[in-house]
Amino acid sequence: MSDxxxxxxxxxxxxxxxxxxxxxxxxxxxxAEHPRDWPxxxxxxxxxxxxxDYYDALHExxxxxxxxxxxxxxxxxxxQLTHAVRAMDDAERxxxxxxxxxxxxxxxxxxxxxxxxxxxxEVAAWTPETPAEERVVSLAERVVDLDDERAELRSFVExxxxxxxxxxxxxxGPVLAARLLSLAGGLESLAKKPAGTVQVLGxxxxxxxxxxxxxxxxxxxxxxxxxxxxxxxxxxRGSAARAFAGKLAIAARIDYYSGxxxxxxxxxxxxxxxxxxxxxxxx
Amino acid sequence: MSSxxxxxxxxxxxxxxERLATRGDPVYGEPQDDEGWRAWDAGxxxxxxxxxxxxxxxxxxxxxxLYLGAASxxxxxxxxxxxxxxxxxxxxxxxxxxxxxxAESRPNLFPLLKDARExxxxxxxxxxDLDCLIQDVATRGQATVALRNREFLAxxxxxLAAFKARSEDVLSDPAEVFDDVLAELRAGxxxxxxxxxxxxxDDHLAVVAxxxxxxxx
Ligand SMILES: C[S@@+](CC[C@H](N)C(=O)[O-])C[C@H]1O[C@@H](n2cnc3c(N)ncnc32)[C@H](O)[C@@H]1O
Numbered sequence: 001m002s003d004x005x006x007x008x009x010x011x012x013x014x015x016x017x018x019x020x021x022x023x024x025x026x027x028x029x030x031x032a033e034h035p036r037d038w039p040x041x042x043x044x045x046x047x048x049x050x051x052x053d054y055y056d057a058l059h060e061x062x063x064x065x066x067x068x069x070x071x072x073x074x075x076x077x078x079x080q081l082t083h084a085v086r087a088m089d090d091a092e093r094x095x096x097x098x099x100x101x102x103x104x105x106x107x108x109x110x111x112x113x114x115x116x117x118x119x120x121x122e123v124a125a126w127t128p129e130t131p132a133e134e135r136v137v138s139l140a141e142r143v144v145d146l147d148d149e150r151a152e153l154r155s156f157v158e159x160x161x162x163x164x165x166x167x168x169x170x171x172x173g174p175v176l177a178a179r180l181l182s183l184a185g186g187l188e189s190l191a192k193k194p195a196g197t198v199q200v201l202g203x204x205x206x207x208x209x210x211x212x213x214x215x216x217x218x219x220x221x222x223x224x225x226x227x228x229x230x231x232x233x234x235x236x237r238g239s240a241a242r243a244f245a246g247k248l249a250i251a252a253r254i255d256y257y258s259g260x261x262x263x264x265x266x267x268x269x270x271x272x273x274x275x276x277x278x279x280x281x282x283x
Numbered sequence: 284m285s286s287x288x289x290x291x292x293x294x295x296x297x298x299x300x301e302r303l304a305t306r307g308d309p310v311y312g313e314p315q316d317d318e319g320w321r322a323w324d325a326g327x328x329x330x331x332x333x334x335x336x337x338x339x340x341x342x343x344x345x346x347x348x349l350y351l352g353a354a355s356x357x358x359x360x361x362x363x364x365x366x367x368x369x370x371x372x373x374x375x376x377x378x379x380x381x382x383x384x385x386a387e388s389r390p391n392l393f394p395l396l397k398d399a400r401e402x403x404x405x406x407x408x409x410x411x412d413l414d415c416l417i418q419d420v421a422t423r424g425q426a427t428v429a430l431r432n433r434e435f436l437a438x439x440x441x442x443l444a445a446f447k448a449r450s451e452d453v454l455s456d457p458a459e460v461f462d463d464v465l466a467e468l469r470a471g472x473x474x475x476x477x478x479x480x481x482x483x484x485d486d487h488l489a490v491v492a493x494x495x496x497x498x499x500x
Contacts, residue, residue: 008406008407009407010407010408011407011408026407027395027407027408028396030407031403031404031406031407032403032406032407033403033406034406034411034434035402035406035407035409035410035411035434035435036410036411037410037411037412038407038408038409038410038411039368039410055368055390055391056390058393058408059386059390059391059392059393062386062393062394062395062408063383063386063387063394066379066382066383066394066395066396067380067383069376069379069396070376070379070380070383070396073376073396074376074377077376163377259380
């Protein structure tokens with residue numbers, strides 16, 4: 001049907017005046033070569049009774065359509081964040097692996113080289129004197145570059161996570177927020193996961209082992225890296241992880257469905273954690 | 284050189300100082316008086332600054348307007364308070380979310396999440412023969428944006444644009460950047476007036492222009 005519309009047709013053509021969804025879709029899916037006197041055409045076509053009626057319909061349709069388009073764009077931004085945090089982890093892992101290889105090799109030159117990226121930074125500053133040293137220094141430079149890229153990726157994640165998921169980023173910190181989005185496969189699916197699943201995201205290996213009868217049921221996945229869980233006394237860690245995961249699930253839902261920052265969920269969590277940690281003291 | 288304000292824009296006293304004002308729901312924490320007027324902050328609005336320094340904008344109350352680079356709606360909210368149908372185009376999602384909120388209480392304001400460099404993506408929504416094309420996109424290729432959107436203007440309509448030198452070229456002298464922008468603009472517009480907005484906005488050139496008749500390019 002859309003093939004038969006003239007090249008410059010108004011958004012309201014073939015749209016039922018009462019059908020807000022169809023109107024909203026037409027505003028974002030269609031195009032036209034040139035503008036025309038749409039209010040007059042809409043009245044002539046019987047879409048609106050008069051121009052005032054047309055503008056009312058246009059107002060309603062643009063509000064609904066643009067609200068939806070904003071959400072959709074922000075949701076696709078969560079994909080960018082997911083790739084960035086995965087690349088950040090890969091860059092870190094690869095830099096560390098190469099740094100170990102480098103430390104081993106550099107050690108053969110009778111110089112004391114610390115391991116890790118710090119060692120690579122030292123080696124990168126050497127003045128090579130033999131062809132072998134040239135290779136070692138060059139390799140060290142790659143490790144340093146890779147580590148710099150990791151830092152850049154991290155600042156990208158830190159500055160974008162609050163745009164994509166303001167409540168989740170506030171609660172978990174931007175990097176953990178991005179990891180949760182990455183593990184869940186995006187904001188939409190994270191928002192649709194129950195708190196119990198959020199609690200063990202990233203612990204899949206441990207969970208499968210448990211289901212196969214090996215090992216105890218995992219109480220926490222990647223959220224273990226957060227101070228709220230790791231910094232709580234082991235006896236209370238399960239409650240802390242449960243409470244934290246519950247609020248993270250709520251934060252993700254708020255981010256997905258409304259996108260507004262909501263101070264009260266953060267205050268609730270602070271209170272809840274204080275209560276859980278008090279229990280330690282009383283024991 | 285001082286010219287009449289469009290109907291719906293007045294100078295009113297706020298905290299003992301005369302300021303531009305329009306009537307409508309408050310948007311960005313601006314002062315209001317008991318009669319529902321809200322101050323229009325020329326320091327936060329290039330169009331406000333253009334009115335404040337007395338440029339002849341040739342806009343009238345109830346004009347049809349296309350506004351490019353609406354951001355979160357600071358300026359376009361004032362425009363919608365006095366103008367007729369006002370189409371607001373912005374391409375960044377986060378400010379557009381606020382823009383939608385601003386449009387909720389303004390039935391003549393139509394927010395659109397679109398790229399001003401691609402008018403065909405909104406030409407089926409924005410009507411032709413508008414009285415006024417307002418542009419504040421602060422991005423590279425500002426003159427091209429004005430040229431591409433000329434088709435929305437009536438033959439006697441007005442382009443009111445604020446060009447930011449640093450958006451085109453960070454290193455060059457702003458005066459040279461503005462010369463280049465104006466030269467490009469002349470392909471489709473006749474320039475009626477230009478003013479630097481330095482008193483309110485650094486390195487911005489305000490331009491009032493009229494579309495040239497088709498074919499005289
Ligand atoms: C200086 S701000 C506008 C401020 C606004 N006019 C006001 O006074 O309230 C420039 C805006 O233009 C937007 N922008 C830049 N390039 C654009 C494009 N190609 N299409 C639409 N909007 C664009 C930016 O996202 C930004 O919000």
